[in-house]
Amino acid sequence: MSEINPNSPVSERPTQNHGCAPTLTGIALLVWLAVIPAGVMVLGSLLLGDLALVFQNGIVIVVTGALLLPVMIAAVLLTRNRQGWEGVHALAVLLTALSGYLLLDAVIRAFLSAHPNWLAALRLGLLLPYVFIVWRLMKTPTHGESRETTLPTVLLAIAVVVLLTLPWALTGALGDSLVSLGLLFQALADSLPLALLLWGVGYAYLKPCCTDKRVAALTVIVLFALAIAGGVFPTGDWGALANALLLLPLGFLATELAVRGHSPLAALPVLIAVRLASRVFIDPRDIEGQGIPELQHVISLAVMWLATALAGVLLWGIRKFRDKATFSRRRSLAFNGIAALILLCVWLGVYFLWGTPGFSNDGFLIILEEQADLSAAYAIAEREARLSYVYDTLVQTAERTQAPIRTELDRRELSYRPYYLINMIRVEGHTWQMRRFEKLPGVAQVIRNPNVRNYAYRIAMPSYGTDERPVPELQDNLAAINADDAWKLGVTxxxxxxxxxxxxxxxxxxxxxxxxxxxxxxxxxxxxxxxxxxxxxxxxxxxxxxxxxxxxxxxxxxxxxxxxxxxxxxxxxxxxxxxxxxxxxxxxxxxxxxxxxxxxxxxxxxxxxxxxxxxxxxxxxxxxxxxxxxxxxxxxxxxxxxxxxxxxxxxxxxxxxxxxxxxxxxxxxxxxxxxxxxxxxxxxxxxxxxxxxxxxxxxxxxxxxxxxxxxxxxxxxxxxxxxxxxxxxxxxxxxxxxxxxxxxxxxxxxxxxxxxxxxxxxxxxxxxxxxxxxxxxxxxxxxxxxxxxxxxxxxxxxxxxxxxxxxxxxxxxxxxxxxxx
CATH class of the missing domain: 3.40.50.200 (Peptidase S8/S53 domain)
Structure with a gap:
């Protein structure tokens, strides 16, 4: 049997009725990819708990790969050149590529680096070549359509990003500038390889094999959710499963933009922005301290999620209307550019007038080796004399030992505030210069002094019980320690x-x-x-x-x-x-x-x-x-x-x-x-x-x-x-x-x-x-x-x-x- 050309329209190929078998097979393959990573993680947590983490991760990756790749490759081989199974074959090829992507990403996250920025660099350095290799091996067909709409759609995507992130201009605050840049880099590593694989390779490969483009688009949205859920292994990040559901509207919006612009680059701005906004505008210590973000940020997340869903549906409806009308590229470019500019000005106005503009940069502390010897203070009976001795001794020790370091800070024109109670100096910002002070004589250690963001608007969490009960004559807590009996002794x-x-x-x-x-x-x-x-x-x-x-x-x-x-x-x-x-x-x-x-x-x-x-x-x-x-x-x-x-x-x-x-x-x-x-x-x-x-x-x-x-x-x-x-x-x-x-x-x-x-x-x-x-x-x-x-x-x-x-x-x-x- 001669090979089917994937570039030829489905309508020109021989047809044969296979009933529901191809559809059920495709669904089974999708379910297999959805179940295996999470299932292996569950079994791994039950059976491998006594092993070192590195061995646990290795076994989970190997077993997951052994269960995914043979099944997907077999599906590719069994459906090749079979009439009526072209769509399933294309899906199996793409699922094989996605399985390899998830396994490679798991290896990078588990073994190659613990630092988020180095991890992001490795992901870009290894996943991008992988996607390129997949593109070459799959011989992905071109979109077959003009890409003149790419730039107008990118401008449209920027306008959408500005609109989606508007709540954060009011409720959020940026942290340290270097940390924020790192988070942007990490969001790029999360989004770019996956966008190229799903919308650059996947959609273009699936579309010629589907009688209805909407099936190809829906498949890519599902694959996007499966890719997010795949983050559950090998480290047991169960939040990835919830993210897979929560980010479905983002997958729909990104697919709409990629289809409209005939390029995965059109989807990239929203992919980065939606995943970056909560990371960069919320202090992560809020979540670590109370388990969830502050209430105003929960509301901002909900608004952004709803707006993402509505934006996808709205743009899809507009595109369907536009298909029946004629809009020149110049008109689309002008309209989208003006819309993006106006919305950006609104965003910046809200941010600078009512938000918390600028960065809350971290500083660092230079802690000195010599701390004042205060042992003689215990022999001083008179209270004020004892206090004075401690104060004077602390101040003298700090001034004597800090002098060379203060001179160096002045020479570098760094803003600082010295302390004497603990012999240390706080330096404002400039955390990249921490290592310059670690080797100075007399320095014990240099540590980060994290800043705390000051949000312009806060909605307090209901963490205190209201005082709706009758006021007791003696509160239970005071009665428990016999405080009232102590007061009766005339002591208050x-x-x-x-x-x-x-x-x-x-x-x-x-x-x-x-x-x-x-x-x-x-x-x-x-x-x-x-x-x-x-x-x-x-x-x-x-x-x-x-x-x-x-x-x-x-x-x-x-x-x-x-x-x-x-x-x-x-x-x-x-x-x-x-x-x-x-x-x-x-x-x-x-x-x-x-x-x-x-x-x-x-x-x-x-x-x-x-x-x-x-x-x-x-x-x-x-x-x-x-x-x-x-x-x-x-x-x-x-x-x-x-x-x-x-x-x-x-x-x-x-x-x-x-x-x-x-x-x-x-x-x-x-x-x-x-x-x-x-x-x-x-x-x-x-x-x-x-x-x-x-x-x-x-x-x-x-x-x-x-x-x-x-x-x-x-x-x-x-x-x-x-x-x-x-x-x-x-x-x-x-x-x-x-x-x-x-x-x-x-x-x-x-x-x-x-x-x-x-x-x-x-x-x-x-x-x-x-x-x-x-x-x-x-x-x-x-x-x-x-x-x-x-x-x-x-x-x-x-x-x-x-x-x-x-x-x-x-x-x-x-x-x-x-x-x-």
Missing amino acids: GAGIVVAGQDTGFQWDHPALIRQYRGWDGAVADHTTSWHDAWGDFEVPTDEDGHGTHTMGTVLGYDGDSNRTGVAPDAQWIGCRNMRRGLGNPASYTECMEFFLAPYPPGGDPFRDGDVRYAPHLTTNSWGCPEVEGCQPDTLEAGVAALRAAGIMSVVAAGNDGPGCSTTATAPSNYDAAFTVGAVYSYGDNSITGFSSRGPVDGLLKPDIVAPGYDVRSSFPDASYAYAPGTSMATPHVAGLVALLWSANPALIGDIDATEDLIRETATPKSLSYVCTTEEASQEDPLGLSETGPLCACGAVTGTPNNVYGYGLINAEAAVKAALGK
Whole structure:
């Protein structure tokens, strides 16, 4: 039998009725490609879990290839030159090529590079030649139509891109400029080879074999979805399956543009833009922190998805109408160009007038080897003298050791801000110059200091429970620690200043204004009572609510029925260390530095710091994970310096339980920090599922536990709200310290004695069941998986242990002990 010419129209070829067999065969091949990668991944996860990851990936790729390629090649051979099977043959050829593409891509992603930009370069360097080879081997026919419409369609595609990404101009913000360029490069690597394979080779190869062009177009759309779903292997990226469904409208739109423009290049702008927009305009730490983007970005994603679907349908309808009309290339070029220009001007206007223009460039920190020796501070009895010694020693050490590096920074005309609490220098932007400072004498390490994007418009996530219940005479969380019995002893925290670094504070909240040190009852003076490490607000402000809530648990009381705090007569000062709930090593250090020696706005911390305004202790309901730039020891010198100065740091354990050794995020993992876990406020006060556990670096953690579930406290807009977390447990302990130091001023600054007193008077909470390996490694940020008996991390079952520490704080017993009763 003579070979069928794929370039000849289907209508000119001999016909033979084969019933539904060709159609069913084509569908079976598509289903096979859809099922095999995911199926092999499922089996691999069940059977290969004990092998090293590199062997798992290798086996998954080999098995997937062994199941895909022979079937596809057999289909190619069996359908070749068979009358009536031309379309199935073309599909089998294309599926073979796509299977090879997916396997090659899997090898690149699994073995060749872990860095995203190097990975993108390898994908372009290997996948593009593969597509070229496929094009040559398949002898892909030309479109057979004029390509005069390519440029007008590219302009149309640009106009569509501008329209689709308009929501991001308003709600998004660009991150670091180099990172953004890298993301663009990665999106190009994701899109270009696949566009050339599907729309440059695939559609052109399928079209002559189909009696209806729409069948060829629909097939390519399905293949696009299968290509996206193929990303599930070999690394188990199950999100690829969801993306395959979500990106179907993008496949339809890209196919419409490629068909209209007779070139895959016409589809490339929308392929890149739709896949790039969410990556480049959303801070990835938003997703890592809460599992999903912020609500305004969820809405932007939904709008873009809907607009993509509508654009595809609309352009298809217009093209059908245009086929019946006559439009010159010049007219199409002019119309599409003007439309693209107008829409681009609108986009830029929205972006610069109402959005967040520019890049939020990351900086870096130069951390010096020499950190000040503060051991002599512990022998100084008088509080102000001890504070002054620590401040002077830190400043002198920093100025002496930083001088050569500051000179080099000045020579390079780089903007920087020195710190003394931790001997380091923050450099603004210019992350490409980090390596130039790593080898300088006296430098311990140079690390990235990630910036936090400031979105112009935010829709707050509903993370706090509304205050719709009757106001209790005594809140459950306060009753659980016997706070009311401590107050009956005449101790309410008077004379003690608690500092909080958090998302900010509503200073004039009815439950907080009376206790704010910057308020004298008539006039507010924020000079030494407030600092914003991000420089956004001159007066205490809280856009999130987290800081206002935590401070309310320390000392909140409105003088009426709303008594939310443990130490209602203590005072407070504040520092904003987080923007949108995210910080970095520099912002956390800056707040600690301000607390040691507060300085006025615009002042020089090295010259204008005044230890007379230093607080007695700090409450810290935050952590600095690696995604925010911290290594486990990055902030350790700062916490140790505050302790040397007699300023106690009460720190949240974190919400990464119920796995063991999860109290690993700075500063909860430091010996100099008093770390707090969270228990329920009712029943037997058992540990919450989310509360992080120890041990960590040989230390027993947490040190103590306090109520941290369904805690009612102050909230912005002069309201009250309920919230869970070790963030809510920590201020209970800070409030208790204020009570103790108010009851017995001799304890002020004696952190060892204070910690011992709290431990000795706590209600012990022991365990009887030792964690298995599987239980110890649980990963459940919401703490929902914990069932059955609580297990003892680190095989410590008595008291203290790595779940409850020394137990639940008892304010009454602790205050009595402080009073000598």
